[in-house]
Amino acid sequence: MGMVHVSAEELSALLDGELSSHDEVRARQHLTECASCSAEYALSVRLDEELRQPPVLACVEVVEVLSAGLDREASEGEQAAAQRHLAGCQDCRASVQVWTQVASAIKALPVVAPSARVDDAIYAIARSRRTYRPAPVRGIAARALITVTAVVAVIVASLGSGASPQNAVVPSPTGERVIVASIQQIVFNARNNTLYVLDIPGAAVDAREPGTNELKTRIQVGGEPTALALNEAANRVLVLDAGQKLVTEIDAVSNTVIGATTVAVAGTPTSISVDPSTNSIVVSSTAKSPAPGAAGGSVTVINSDTKQLETVREFNVAPRLVVPDQRSGRSALVSADATQIVDGSYRVLATLPGGVSAAFSKRDDFIVVLSPSGADSLLTFAGFGAPEPLKLTGAPRALTALPDGGYLVLVDLGGRGRVSRISRDGIVSASAEVAVTGGDLIYDDSTNRFTVANNGRLDTAQMPGQAATATTAPPTQSADASASPSPTPPPSAVATASPQPPATIGPNILAQARVLSPGVYNLPLPNGIQPQFAAAHGSRLWILDQSNKVSAFDMNTGDLFDIGALGKGATVTSWVAGGSYVYGIDAKTGEVNVVNTTTALLVDSTSTLWVGTSAGEIYSVRGGAARLTMNLQRPVHAFAPDQSGRAWYLAPLPSGLTGYAYG
Known part of the structure; x- marks a missing residue:
C-alpha cells in the first residue's frame, strides 16, 4: 500500500488551526516525511503570510494615515500600514514626534471661551462651506494591487526555482511572533569558549568572544528565530523558529548550519532546551484557545540523533519555558498561571507560583521562581529550609543560577535594567545597572561578569564585589506575617x-x-x-x-x-x-x-x-x-x-x- 498523502482540505484546516490535536500531530509527522506535501504546504503558508502583511506606503501616501492616527480616526489596517512605514522611515518618525509635541502643547493651553464676534464669524463660514467628504487614502486603496503583486511574486518564485522542496513552514496561530521575556537568547559553549547570541530581527546567531563580546562570525539561520539551546554532548547550537515550528542545528566546530528539522507539535512552540540526563531535545508549546478543562499546553521530547518524536506530555498549564535541573533530573515548566515541577518522566511533583522564569540552585535542592508582583518582582524560594520570598523593585525579566548556590536576577526599572546578585540565603548582596532592560541573562564565573542579551543587543558588566551575607536574627518581620492573635508570647x-x-x-x-x-x-x-x-x-x-x-x-x-x-x-x-x-x-x-x-x-x-x-x-x-x-x-x-x-x-x-x- 502506498503512502497516504494529506488532502487539500486537511492542509487548509492545518493552516487555519482547525485540526484536532491528534490529527494535527499526524499531519505534521507526514509533512516531515513527504517532500511533495511539505512543498505544497510551504507554498500555502507563504501565500497566507504575504496576504496578512499590511501594504507598503510611500511618504506622500502615509501622511494622511498618520494624521488620522493622531486624531484616533484610523482603522486597524491603516494603523498597521503606518507602523510598517514608520519602522523604516526616520523622517516620518521625526514628523510624527513633532506633531505629537504640538498636539500636547495645544492640549496644555488654558480653555478660554471665544467672544460673540468670533462665534458669529465661524457660523458665517460654516453656512457658506460646501459639503465635503474626504477622499479615501491612496495608499490603502492600493492594497489590493500590492496583495496581487505579492501573490504573483510568490507563485513565480516557486515555479521558477529548481531547488529541492522546502520543509513545511508553519506560522504562529495568532500571526504574532512568540517571544517570552525570559526565553533563552544567549548560551555559552565551554568546548570552544564561545558565546552564541540570538539576533531575532536579523534572523541570525552571532558567535562572540566571552568577556569582550567581539564578533567571531555571524551565522544566518533565516525565518523568525525565537530561542536558543546548547547541546553540549553533540557540540551543537539549536535554534527554534516558533512560527515555522523548525529547529535549526549549528555545528559549533565550523559555526555553520548543518540541518533543519520540522517539529511535529500541536499548538505554538514557546521554548527549546536539552535534557542533560538523556540528551533529548525538549520543546514546550501552548494550545490555541483550549476548551475549559482541556490541556493548556504540552512538552514534546525529540531524539537528538534521529530527530524522531519520542514523547508528548500534556499539562493543564501553558508552559512558556522549560528549565531542566542539571543535578536532579527534574524540570520546571514555567507559565504565567503556575510553575509545575516534574520528574524525568514528566510526572508532576509539585506546583509553585507562576512567573516569567525559574532556576534550580546549583548547591542545594532549592528552586526559585521569578514572578511579577504588581509593578515589581517577587522571588519565591521552594525546598526544605528555603528562605522567605524576596521582593525586588522593577518588572521581572530574567533569572539564572550561580555556582555558589545564589542567583542573578534582571529587572526592568523603566528605561534601564538592574542585575542583582541574590545569596543562597535569599539576600541581595550586590547590584549593577545595565542599558538593556529585557531578554536573557548569563553569568561567567571565571571572570565574575554577566551579559544581558535582547534581540541581538548586548550589555556586559563586572558584578560588584559580594557583601557579607550572614543571616541576622531576627530580621524585619515579613509583610505576610500572621495577624491572628497570639495565645502566647513568641519564642x-x-x-x-x-x-x-x-x-x-x-x-x-x-x-x-x-x-x-x-x-x-x-x-x-x-x-x-x-x-x-x-x-x-x-x-x-x-x-x-x-x-x-x-x-x-x-x-x-x-x-x-x-x-x-x-x-x-x-x-x-x-x-x-x-x-x-x-x-x-x-x-x-x-x-x-x-x-x-x-x-x-x-x-x-x-x-x-x-x-x-x-x-x-x-x-x-x-x-x-x-x-x-x-x-x-x-x-x-x-x-x-x-x-x-x-x-x-x-x-x-x-x-x-x-x-x-x-x-
Whole structure:
C-alpha cells in the first residue's frame, strides 16, 4: 500500500488551526516525511503570510494615515500600514514626534471661551462651506494591487526555482511572533569558549568572544528565530523558529548550519532546551484557545540523533519555558498561571507560583521562581529550609543560577535594567545597572561578569564585589506575617546581628583542622565558646554557647561571626534554625507557653516554626505569633518535612503503634 498523502482540505484546516490535536500531530509527522506535501504546504503558508502583511506606503501616501492616527480616526489596517512605514522611515518618525509635541502643547493651553464676534464669524463660514467628504487614502486603496503583486511574486518564485522542496513552514496561530521575556537568547559553549547570541530581527546567531563580546562570525539561520539551546554532548547550537515550528542545528566546530528539522507539535512552540540526563531535545508549546478543562499546553521530547518524536506530555498549564535541573533530573515548566515541577518522566511533583522564569540552585535542592508582583518582582524560594520570598523593585525579566548556590536576577526599572546578585540565603548582596532592560541573562564565573542579551543587543558588566551575607536574627518581620492573635508570647530569639559581622576564623578551614579520619575533621573553636546547642541551615551553623552567646559558623569558608547574646537569665532547652529566624525555646521564662515539655522542633520551607510537646500540642510560630494548631493528646516525638512543604509529625497512634501523619 502506498503512502497516504494529506488532502487539500486537511492542509487548509492545518493552516487555519482547525485540526484536532491528534490529527494535527499526524499531519505534521507526514509533512516531515513527504517532500511533495511539505512543498505544497510551504507554498500555502507563504501565500497566507504575504496576504496578512499590511501594504507598503510611500511618504506622500502615509501622511494622511498618520494624521488620522493622531486624531484616533484610523482603522486597524491603516494603523498597521503606518507602523510598517514608520519602522523604516526616520523622517516620518521625526514628523510624527513633532506633531505629537504640538498636539500636547495645544492640549496644555488654558480653555478660554471665544467672544460673540468670533462665534458669529465661524457660523458665517460654516453656512457658506460646501459639503465635503474626504477622499479615501491612496495608499490603502492600493492594497489590493500590492496583495496581487505579492501573490504573483510568490507563485513565480516557486515555479521558477529548481531547488529541492522546502520543509513545511508553519506560522504562529495568532500571526504574532512568540517571544517570552525570559526565553533563552544567549548560551555559552565551554568546548570552544564561545558565546552564541540570538539576533531575532536579523534572523541570525552571532558567535562572540566571552568577556569582550567581539564578533567571531555571524551565522544566518533565516525565518523568525525565537530561542536558543546548547547541546553540549553533540557540540551543537539549536535554534527554534516558533512560527515555522523548525529547529535549526549549528555545528559549533565550523559555526555553520548543518540541518533543519520540522517539529511535529500541536499548538505554538514557546521554548527549546536539552535534557542533560538523556540528551533529548525538549520543546514546550501552548494550545490555541483550549476548551475549559482541556490541556493548556504540552512538552514534546525529540531524539537528538534521529530527530524522531519520542514523547508528548500534556499539562493543564501553558508552559512558556522549560528549565531542566542539571543535578536532579527534574524540570520546571514555567507559565504565567503556575510553575509545575516534574520528574524525568514528566510526572508532576509539585506546583509553585507562576512567573516569567525559574532556576534550580546549583548547591542545594532549592528552586526559585521569578514572578511579577504588581509593578515589581517577587522571588519565591521552594525546598526544605528555603528562605522567605524576596521582593525586588522593577518588572521581572530574567533569572539564572550561580555556582555558589545564589542567583542573578534582571529587572526592568523603566528605561534601564538592574542585575542583582541574590545569596543562597535569599539576600541581595550586590547590584549593577545595565542599558538593556529585557531578554536573557548569563553569568561567567571565571571572570565574575554577566551579559544581558535582547534581540541581538548586548550589555556586559563586572558584578560588584559580594557583601557579607550572614543571616541576622531576627530580621524585619515579613509583610505576610500572621495577624491572628497570639495565645502566647513568641519564642526567645537571637539578638540582632551587625550588618557585616567580623570574621574571626580565616577561610582555610581544612588547613587549620585536624584530620580524625578520612573526610572527618576537628576544628578548635576560639577560646570562650563552649557550645550547648548547634542548629544548621544552609551553609550556616548557629551556635549557642553556655553563656547564652550566639555565633554563626560558615561551613563553606570557615568564617565565624559573633552575633550577640540572648536576654539575661534565659534557659534554652531547644534550638533550631530556619531561613529567616533562629528559634530558642526558653523553658525558664515560658516565652512559648506550652503546657508540657517541648519534644520536637521543625522550621519548614515557609520559615514557620513547628513546636511539639509531650502532651501532644502542636504549635505553629510565624511572624512573632504562636498558634495552637492541633492537640493530639499523645506525645509528639519528631517532625519531618516533605517535598511539598508539609510538616509531618511522629506520634503514637490510638492503637498503640507509632506512625507519621500531617495536619
